[in-house]
Each structure stands twice: as structure tokens, then as C-alpha cells.
Amino acid sequence: MxxxxxxxxxxxxxxxxxxxxxxxxxxxxxxxxxxxxxxxxxxxxxxxxxxxxxxxxxxxxxxxxxxxxxxxxxxxxxxxxxxxxxxxxxxxxxxxxxxxxxxxxxxxxxxxxxxxxxxxxxxxxxxxxxxxxxxxxxxxxxxxxxxxxxxxxxxxVDYKTALQELVQQRLCTSLRYTIVEERGPAHAREFVVQVELGDEVRGVGIGRSKKEAEQQAAAKALAALAELNSGEQMTGVSQAD
CATH class of the missing domain: 1.10.1520.10 (Ribonuclease III domain)
Known part of the structure; x- marks a missing residue:
């Protein structure tokens, strides 16, 4: 149990x-x-x-x-x-x-x-x-x-702006938001948005508006990139040791 x-x-x-x-x-x-x-x-x-x-x-x-x-x-x-x-x-x-x-x-x-x-x-x-x-x-x-x-x-916190600046300054790749699904009745509409960096989907957001879903997708992309960056730093430290 x-x-x-x-x-x-x-x-x-x-x-x-x-x-x-x-x-x-x-x-x-x-x-x-x-x-x-x-x-x-x-x-x-x-x-x-x-x-x-x-x-x-x-x-x-x-x-x-x-x-x-x-x-x-x-x-x-x-x-x-x-x-x-x-x-x-x-x-x-x-x-x-x-x-x-x-x-x-x-x-x-x-x-x-x-x-x-x-x-x-x-x-x-x-x-x-x-x-x-x-x-x-x-x-x-x-x-x-x-x-x-x-x-x-x-x-x-404006995640879309932060992600755009990060892509422009450091990643040099394309950035695109795509609505992949709209669901629910008209009075409780829900949007599912994915953000793509180059050819990779880096985050998926769900919100009551397109803007909210895009912000959440950008937040998840930033979190994923930060986690990746942290892992690379840890690897670098291990190799240096």
C-alpha cells in the first residue's frame, strides 16, 4: 500500500x-x-x-x-x-x-x-x-x-526577452515559437507553445494566452540551457582536476 x-x-x-x-x-x-x-x-x-x-x-x-x-x-x-x-x-x-x-x-x-x-x-x-x-x-x-x-x-521576469538576448549574444542560432495545440472551450482556452532553437525544441509552455504560453516555453528553454551550461562547467572542472 x-x-x-x-x-x-x-x-x-x-x-x-x-x-x-x-x-x-x-x-x-x-x-x-x-x-x-x-x-x-x-x-x-x-x-x-x-x-x-x-x-x-x-x-x-x-x-x-x-x-x-x-x-x-x-x-x-x-x-x-x-x-x-x-x-x-x-x-x-x-x-x-x-x-x-x-x-x-x-x-x-x-x-x-x-x-x-x-x-x-x-x-x-x-x-x-x-x-x-x-x-x-x-x-x-x-x-x-x-x-x-x-x-x-x-x-x-521577461523570459522571452532574456532568451532572445541569450540567443543573439551567445548561441548564434534561430529562435522560433510555434503554437502546437489549442484546446478547451472558448471561455477557458489553453495554448500549447514550443520554442525551437535551430532545429531543436528547447521548451514547451502551456498558458491561457499565447503570450503566457510563450513566456513559459522561454522559461523552460532558459532553465534547460542553464542546466546544460552547469553540466559543462562541472565536466570542465572534473577534467581540470
Missing amino acids: QTKWDQLQDIVDFRFTDLNLLKQAFTHASYRNEHRKAHVEDNERLEFLGDAVLELIISDFLYHTYPRLPEGELTRMRAAIVCEPSLVVFARRLSFEQFIRLGRGEERSGGRSRPALLADVFEAFLGALYIDQGIEAVRKFVHTHVIPHLADARVG
Whole structure:
């Protein structure tokens, strides 16, 4: 029979080597206080670590995605992405609130839907994933579950412009957006758009408008290119060593 931790791992698409780390990431201090004899650990230390790892990955992504932006503007964009309201959006997209372990008092007071608590759990999960599988696993998670969905969090990031500048400055190839599908009734239309760099499809986006779908496709293309760039850097370091 599938446990709730199996369900959570299906949602995030990662299998933890140490399942206790995953459980700890979703354990609030109120739950620990009610289970002292079981020596349960809460997620506060993992939250501290996850916050730092997320900032590093987002900083790296923004640095390579926006080569012309000054430090101040990059800092503003990063702050908008890693702030509490944005983290709550990402946590709720993954139904993280269903898996939090709370004390009875915190549960009764509505802690499961409290924004600060949800944001903390999201960061704690990243900290747990980092310990269990390393920074590249966290990067993959962020590029899949955070970066393509910044529009949902209302973060002002123009991915189409960023991708166009990257292609013009570094890649020297063609850039084309293609609508591959329109679906749903007229009042709830949904567009599926793919972005092609040269002959390769680099990202597919889905949105309620063509513009939204194109932005998401561009975001996924940028995330894929950043991941590829990171892998090449890692290879270069290994060869140099």
C-alpha cells in the first residue's frame, strides 16, 4: 500500500535515500514538541540550509540568463523569487500542505494553510534534497518546479526577452515559437507553445494566452540551457582536476 511519503516522492519525482530527511523537512516544531519521546527532529535547520541553496541556484540562473543586468536589478529579481509569497505559490502547486506534520494545537489554529509555515516547508524540502542527493538534484527540481512557474507567483521576469538576448549574444542560432495545440472551450482556452532553437525544441509552455504560453516555453528553454551550461562547467572542472 502506498504511503503518503510515497505519494510525495511521486509528486516531486525524486526518491530519497534517507526517508527520514524527507519526513523531517515536513515536521513543524509543534509536532516535535508533542513527540519528544520519539526523538523527532523539526525542519528549522533544514529550512536554513534550503534557503541558502535556493538563493545560490536562483542567483546562478539570473546571472547567466541576464548578462546585461546590473547587480542591483539582479538582487531585486532574486528577492522577488525567493520571497515568502512566491515560495507559498510553489509549495501549493505541489500540494505540500497535505504532508506537513503539525501538533494538534497548530492544526486547530489553521497552521497548515499559514503562508510563513508553507514557505518554511518548501525551503526545508530543498535543504533535505540537497543533503540527500546534492546540489544538482536541487537545481533540477528548481528548474522544473520553480523557474517555469514564476508567472504564477507574479514575479516580473521577461523570459522571452532574456532568451532572445541569450540567443543573439551567445548561441548564434534561430529562435522560433510555434503554437502546437489549442484546446478547451472558448471561455477557458489553453495554448500549447514550443520554442525551437535551430532545429531543436528547447521548451514547451502551456498558458491561457499565447503570450503566457510563450513566456513559459522561454522559461523552460532558459532553465534547460542553464542546466546544460552547469553540466559543462562541472565536466570542465572534473577534467581540470
